[in-house]
Amino acid sequence: MSELPPFETHSVENQPPPFVPRDLWADDxxxxxxxxxxxxxxxxxxxxxxxxxxxxxxxxxxxxxxxxxxxxxxxxxxxxxxxxxxxxxxxxxxxxxxxxxxxxxxxxxxxxxxxxxxxxxxxxxxxxxxxxxxxxxxxxxxxxxxxxxxxxxxxxxxxxxxxxxxxxxxxIGGKAGITLGMGMTEKQGGSDVRANATTATPDADGAYTLVGHKWFFSAPMCDGFLVLAQAPGGLTCFLMPRRRADGAKNAFRLVRLKDKLGDWANASSEVEFTGARAWRVGDEGRGVATIIEMVMLTRLDCMLGSSAEMRMALAQAMHHARHRRTFGKPLVEHALMRNVLADLALESEAATTFALRVARAVDAAPRDPREAAFARIATAAGKYWLCKRAPAFVNEAQECLGGAGYVEESILPRLYRQAPLNSIWEGSGNIQCLDVLRALAREPETVQAVGDELAAASGHDATFDAFVDRLRVDLAVAREAGARMLVERLALALQASVLLRAGSPAAILFIRSRLGGEHGLAFGTLPAEVDAAPLLARALPA
Missing domain, CATH: 1.10.540 (Butyryl-Coa Dehydrogenase, subunit A; domain 1)
Known part of the structure; x- marks a missing residue:
């Protein structure tokens, strides 16, 4: 160490280089x-x-x-x-x-x-x-x-x-591109949108006049908003423009912006409709059905968002551990830290692979009924499970950095604030689980689609096959009180299936740990004899 200039108390060393610039595509x-x-x-x-x-x-x-x-x-x-x-x-x-x-x-x-x-x-x-x-x-x-x-x-x-x-x-007549927000929930109803009280009165020209409120009005700076209101024929979906065609401001008032835990770059608001003009989307009384058509896409994005948060948290932890030395060697070379990082890499790969598999189903849905049925149930199961995993995952990655992961110079505090949101947005965990139960009970094509998906991976691993056999029995007698456990196991089985059929080197370890019970309740509890090197090399190029 060179001699310090006068009045300097220490030299800065043993710090990782800046995380960026990085190529998030080439790295992944x-x-x-x-x-x-x-x-x-x-x-x-x-x-x-x-x-x-x-x-x-x-x-x-x-x-x-x-x-x-x-x-x-x-x-x-x-x-x-x-x-x-x-x-x-x-x-x-x-x-x-x-x-x-x-x-x-x-x-x-x-x-x-x-x-x-x-x-x-x-x-x-x-x-x-x-x-x-x-x-x-x-x-x-x-x-x-x-x-x-x-x-x-x-x-x-x-x-x-x-x-x-x-x-x-x-x-919008003067724009080449626009953005859209949504306003579904009200104070008295929350997820129970059928309790909405906002009224929509038909006008002579085919438009409607909205009077009421929304407790959560997302992205209030957008050009238009899809909202639910009670028309004469029942709960209906409407498109409400920010500006009328003649340029006049539409009749709604932003009451306040929500002071949120995270999601700070985006604005969320409360709004009152004071005679706002809106146009019907779908038939009167079919508001929920209209919104459900969008739910498959928004739930997929919840899966993608949680997977992305896990991926960035993993990359931050890997980057730090490779460059930080503790007790005489790089942090990444300590056996217990390697177990933690390998476990995070395993979880991240399973999340990303599952989310993209669901994207493929959404892509094929218009031309393939089986894929449409699979997307219908997999988005609910995947949204439930991946969004539940993200907060604990990000916190574990923070711990890899120690105190540095808890300060705002790092992206990890922002990720940690963001991580719970996807589990709340587009229906909380219970809503997703109840939706899975409804699909199993009322849409036999979804049961067949899940069965086909799991069967396609059978015969490669005895633990997987035994897990799926038990799951099939439980799917046939699903009950509300046990819905969370059932949907968790369904999501795990689907993740394992995708990894197996992809030929991923993570597949067998995922099955051993998540399906076979060779894992604790915390990250970093993979079997002690596991070789972490292949997972770590795959997680982030050195």
Whole structure:
């Protein structure tokens, strides 16, 4: 060690180099394999472009977008009601990059085979850099197919899918691309949207007038919003524009922005409708059915978001452990730390592989009834399980960094605040489990699809086969009180099935630990004799 200059108390050493710039596509062996296997290989060049962008410029922008949170301006300086949300410029740069590269619309503006898988991979890469912007991007993406079926709303569908971002508060006629938000839940109902009290009164020109409120009104800066309200024929879905076609502000008031645990770059609000104009989406009384059409897409994005958070947390832990020395050797060479990192790598690979498999099912659903049935049940089971795993996963990765993982210079505190959100958004865990039970009881095609999926992996591992045999029996006699355990086991079996059929080197260890019981309740409890080297090498290139 060289002699220190006067008044310097210490030299800074034994610190990892900066995490960025990194190439999130090139670094992710598992993601690249999934994209090729699940039919999106033709999109690999643009995924490579976005992976490099996400691991450098977008990653840096994410810190600014979260540090300077959105602010609500209800009135301008002259007292006019404006209901605008102001953002740090980094937010708009993130949104522009995402929209331009297809995170919100590739599935629709380039509907080639594999487009949904490629769009899922783009979302997965973007979410690692900044998760809050994923909210309006997901809602914009999910709304397109239901809007496409309404001739009067085709312009909205086309511009939502378009690879253009325009944050101006003007009518959509002057825009090449738009974003969409949602307002479903009210104070008195929460997940029970049939308890909604907002009224929709038909007008002579075919529009409706909305009066009421929403307790959660997501992404209030968007150009339009899908909302639920009680029409004469029952609960109905509506598209409510921010601006009327003549440029006038629509009749709604933003009451306040939610002071949230995380998701700081994105704005969430409470709103009151004071005679707002809106257009019906679907038939009167079919509001829940209309929303359910979007749920498969939004739940998939919850799976992708949780998988992306795990992936970024794993990469941060691996990067630190390779460069930090403790007790005479790199942290990654200590046996117990290797067990922890290998366990995290195993969980991350299973999550990513499962989420992309579901994306393949969504991609094939319009032309393959079996894949449609599989997507129907797998999105609910996958959303439940992957979103439950993310918070504990991120916390374990924080622990790998020690105190450095708990301070804001690291991305890990932001990931930890974000991790619980996907388990709440688009229906909490109990809602997902009840949805699985409904599918099993009322939609026999979903039972057959799950059976076929698991059977395709049989005969390769005795532990897997025995686990699946027991699961089949339990699926036939499913009860509400045991739904969480059942859905957990279903998700684990589906993850193992995908890993087995992919020929992943992680498959057998995943089965031993998650299905065979050779694992504790915490991460880092893999069998002691496990060789961690292949998993660690696969997790993040040195």
């Amino acid at each position: 062996i598992v993601l690249r394999e999934c994209v090729m296997r699940d039919g999106a290989g033709a999109f690999a060049p643009r995924l490579a472009t976005y992976g490099a962008l996400a691991g450098d410029a977008l990653y840096r922008l994410g810190f600014d977008a979260n540090r300077d949170r959105p602010r609500l301006r209800t009135h301008d300086q002259h007292g006019h009601r404006i209901d605008l949300v102001e953002f740090h410029p980094a937010y708009h740069q993130l949104m522009e990059a995402a929209k331009t590269h297809g995170v919100a619309g590739l599935s629709w503006h380039e509907p080639l085979p594999g487009a949904h898988v490629a769009r899922a991979a783009l979302s997965y890469l973007h979410h690692q850099a900044e998760a809050g912007t994923s909210c309006p991007l997901t809602m914009t993406h999910a709304a397109v197919p239901v809007l496409q079926r309404e001739p009067a709303l085709r312009e909205w569908a086309t511009k939502a899918a378009a690879p253009h971002y325009d944050p101006r508060d003007v009518p």
